[in-house]
Amino acid sequence: MLTINNLHATVADKPILKGLSLSINAGEIHAIMGPNGAGKSTLGYTLGGRPGYEVTGGSVEFDGQDLLALEPHERAAAGLFLGFQYPVEIPGVSNLQFLREALNAQRKGHGEEPLSGAAFIKRAKEQAGLLRFDMDMLKRPVNVGFSGGEKKRAEMVQMGILAPKLAILDETDSGLDIDALRIVGEGINAIMRKPDKAVLLITHYQRLLDYVQPDFVHVLAGGRIVKSGGPELALQLESEGYEAVAA
Amino acid sequence: MDSLALPTRADEAYRYADLAALERLWPVAAQEIHVAAGEAGALAITANADAADVREIVITLEDGASFDLRVLNAGQAYGRIAVTATLGKGASFHFGAAQLGGGEQTLEIVTEVRHLAPDAVSRQVVRSVLGGHATGTYLGKVHVARGAIGTDGEQSIRAMLLERTATANARPELEIYADDVKCAHGCAVGELDPMGLFYLQSRGLPPSEAKKLMLHAFIAEAFLGAPEGEALTEAALAALEGLL
Numbered sequence: 029m030l031t032i033n034n035l036h037a038t039v040a041d042k043p044i045l046k047g048l049s050l051s052i053n054a055g056e057i058h059a060i061m062g063p064n065g066a067g068k069s070t071l072g073y074t075l076g077g078r079p080g081y082e083v084t085g086g087s088v089e090f091d092g093q094d095l096l097a098l099e100p101h102e103r104a105a106a107g108l109f110l111g112f113q114y115p116v117e118i119p120g121v122s123n124l125q126f127l128r129e130a131l132n133a134q135r136k137g138h139g140e141e142p143l144s145g146a147a148f149i150k151r152a153k154e155q156a157g158l159l160r161f162d163m164d165m166l167k168r169p170v171n172v173g174f175s176g177g178e179k180k181r182a183e184m185v186q187m188g189i190l191a192p193k194l195a196i197l198d199e200t201d202s203g204l205d206i207d208a209l210r211i212v213g214e215g216i217n218a219i220m221r222k223p224d225k226a227v228l229l230i231t232h233y234q235r236l237l238d239y240v241q242p243d244f245v246h247v248l249a250g251g252r253i254v255k256s257g258g259p260e261l262a263l264q265l266e267s268e269g270y271e272a273v274a275a
Numbered sequence: 276m277d278s279l280a281l282p283t284r285a286d287e288a289y290r291y292a293d294l295a296a297l298e299r300l301w302p303v304a305a306q307e308i309h310v311a312a313g314e315a316g317a318l319a320i321t322a323n324a325d326a327a328d329v330r331e332i333v334i335t336l337e338d339g340a341s342f343d344l345r346v347l348n349a350g351q352a353y354g355r356i357a358v359t360a361t362l363g364k365g366a367s368f369h370f371g372a373a374q375l376g377g378g379e380q381t382l383e384i385v386t387e388v389r390h391l392a393p394d395a396v397s398r399q400v401v402r403s404v405l406g407g408h409a410t411g412t413y414l415g416k417v418h419v420a421r422g423a424i425g426t427d428g429e430q431s432i433r434a435m436l437l438e439r440t441a442t443a444n445a446r447p448e449l450e451i452y453a454d455d456v457k458c459a460h461g462c463a464v465g466e467l468d469p470m471g472l473f474y475l476q477s478r479g480l481p482p483s484e485a486k487k488l489m490l491h492a493f494i495a496e497a498f499l500g501a502p503e504g505e506a507l508t509e510a511a512l513a514a515l516e517g518l519l
Contacts, residue, residue: 104479120492
């Protein structure tokens, strides 16, 4: 589904990704772990197409398309979802209005009819229920006044509504208490653990992986994948630290 | 000021005006609005879409009168709206305006609100969205006369630049000769939050739709609480299409 080949990227002319390669097939869940400054968030933003994250080499193929040739909104329409480490507040714009417009823009890109108001609300209710997220909060402006945990759960509601093929979740576990971590973990499984979908979890810690069992774990250091393995690699990192494992 | 002589840049109220366009329309007849004591009135103005539109509105509110004036200054050419409001005791004046322009356009809102007697309230909310090489100006004076105690005057002025080449001028001015008054003004010129734009785009909204969504709420603030608020906001969004 996703093939990253020898990806190089700079931020403000500083090289961050230095030859990163990674392949993700449908039905798989991958976790990328790594120390601060390894390039984890840069990988997410580069794949999402954030302005200022410049690709200087390599290629990324997503579902048969050249991902890097697409605008951010075209990447979304192609089925990519980027879960933000720090979800952005958009004053004055309600979650429901924004998500309905975003979903219908994606559908338009596929030549599909827009979803009716009633059908959209039904879908939003289902997904909010899954994340035990109050529908009334979805009527409020995007992320404004939400706690850290609420923002992360709202991201997962967005993911449920938009139904992507591939979710790249950047530290979705940060800022979550134990109960919220479990709810978010179960939400990721319910929405994304399907034969035709895939997930790339970017995280510092093993704890999210207790709920969302990865098929593969990779260690990112110095802008490249330096080690790959199964779920046991995450446990080894947790007990021995990045320095010992990645060396 | 002699209303028959064409103003020059030396006239403060015309410092940023499109004088060439103004000359073709000069002199401008003032539209007089008089609201009797205790009465209420409202007016919504949408600037002429195709031609230069220069207006002068003179409003007199007697004791306890109220008036709600909303303006959408978003035509294709020069747009200037000058408002002078004189408030009697306990009168209330609400002014909300949005101006949207692009190209080489000049848009201006010039207000003078005169609190002559105690306990009058004035609220001004102006939102500008400017692209290209457009210039959007707000010059607003709140005058509080001696003895006009209990005056409550507020100016909230914000401009959003879609491109760095656009210009916003905002000059709220207070002239207060009374004690015990409440006058507040807030003024800000900014750009759309790039991270917010990326966030919306990452969910599937094309850039123009993402900008429109972010600007919708911004513009709507000018028309909050107006009888034709929604229609004005819709018209403003239609005008915005041409700028994005």
